Amino acid sequence: MAKSDVKVLGSWPSPYAMRPRIALNIKSVDYEYVEERVWEGKTELLLQSNPVHKKIPVLIHGDNPICESLNIVQYIDETWSSGPSILPSDPYEGAIARFWAAYLDEKWFPSIKSIAIAQGEDARKAAIAQVEEGLALLEEAFGKCSKGKPFFGGDQIGFLDIAFGSFLGWLRVTEKFNGMKLLSEAKTPALVNWADRFCSDAAVKDVMPDTEKLAEFGKMVIAKIRGAGAEIH
Ligand SMILES: N[C@@H](CCC(=O)N[C@@H](CS)C(=O)NCC(=O)O)C(=O)O
Numbered sequence: 001m002a003k004s005d006v007k008v009l010g011s012w013p014s015p016y017a018m019r020p021r022i023a024l025n026i027k028s029v030d031y032e033y034v035e036e037r038v039w040e041g042k043t044e045l046l047l048q049s050n051p052v053h054k055k056i057p058v059l060i061h062g063d064n065p066i067c068e069s070l071n072i073v074q075y076i077d078e079t080w081s082s083g084p085s086i087l088p089s090d091p092y093e094g095a096i097a098r099f100w101a102a103y104l105d106e107k108w109f110p111s112i113k114s115i116a117i118a119q120g121e122d123a124r125k126a127a128i129a130q131v132e133e134g135l136a137l138l139e140e141a142f143g144k145c146s147k148g149k150p151f152f153g154g155d156q157i158g159f160l161d162i163a164f165g166s167f168l169g170w171l172r173v174t175e176k177f178n179g180m181k182l183l184s185e186a187k188t189p190a191l192v193n194w195a196d197r198f199c200s201d202a203a204v205k206d207v208m209p210d211t212e213k214l215a216e217f218g219k220m221v222i223a224k225i226r227g228a229g230a231e232i233h
Contacts, residue, residue, distance in 0.1 A: 006031040007060040009046055011038050013217045015109070015166040016069040017057040018207050022162050023076040025203035027083035039221070070101055073162055084156045093145070094159075097152065100141055101163035108134040109167055112174055116222050124178075131174075131182060138164065139188040146190075150197050157201055165198040172211045173218045 006024065008031055010017030024031050036046050036056050049058040049065035059066045059075065066075050077086040088094045111130040118124035145152040145160060152160040175182050183192050199208050 005062055007034055008032070009034045009036050009049060009058040009060070010056050011036050012209055013169075013214055014038075014056055015170060016055075018166040018204075019069040019162050020057050020059050020072040020076060021207045022157070022166070022203050023073045023086055025207070026086060026157060027076060027080040029076070029080055029082065069166075070098075070105070070159075070163060073159060077159075085158075086153070086162070087159045088153065096141075096145060097158065097160040097163075100138070100145075100152075100160050103134075103137075104163050104167065108138075109170075112167070112170060115174055115178065116218070117225055128178065128180075128182075132187070135182060135188050135191065139191050142190045142194060146194075151194065157198065157203060161194075161198055165195070165204065168195050168199060169209045169211065169214050170218075173215045176211065176215055177218070 006029055008017070008020050008024070010021065010033060012035060021031075021033065034045070036043060038046070038056055042054055046056065046058065047054055049060060050056075050067045053067060055067075057067075057069050057072060059072045061075075061079070066072050073086060088097055108131065111127055111134060114127035115124060115131065118127050141160075142152060146154065149155050151157050152164070157165070171182055183195055185192055198204055
């Protein structure tokens, strides 16, 4: 497949945009990465490719746009057999991986955002407690899914590794902003080691944003939100 036949529309600070890139790297598929500065405006290509949500990431394969990051990862897994499988072949393990991925997107990451925009100390502490509660659940899930292997997906990075790992940059920024560790040897030892392994994996390391750069971007976004009373996307 020629590089120009596979495009990813993404934005560097977006956790969601990392997901298709990691999946394509796992499958050793060459692709063109198109940086969309969605916080400044949207290109015609993005609006045409994702007219429903108007969000990145979008995978454009030939003439076909595919939207929603986890849906894209599944598409990549089903389309290319040029690398290890990303979704578990066992239906129960697949259902568990998709369950936790939905939990991360629908509940856990919104709590991370709540820490950033919490008004007052009580609200901030409540949001931190929610994030920590989620991490305790994920620590337990890691034990069950990995069965003693390095990743949620076993020996290789799988669907849930991608879903969760893509949030590690923002988790580190949150730790930095709040002067605390959310992933710690004391509370989440397995996830601490998993996070190090995930970030240094060949499929991930070049797409994981630098924490300092992400923190600078985060400050800008938070200031904008506090000013406008808007929501973080
Ligand atoms: N559920 C979507 C979320 C994608 C998303 O929220 N993208 C953000 C960037 S992180 C975006 O494009 N925001 C622009 C907007 O909402 O206008 C996915 O998994 O792909």
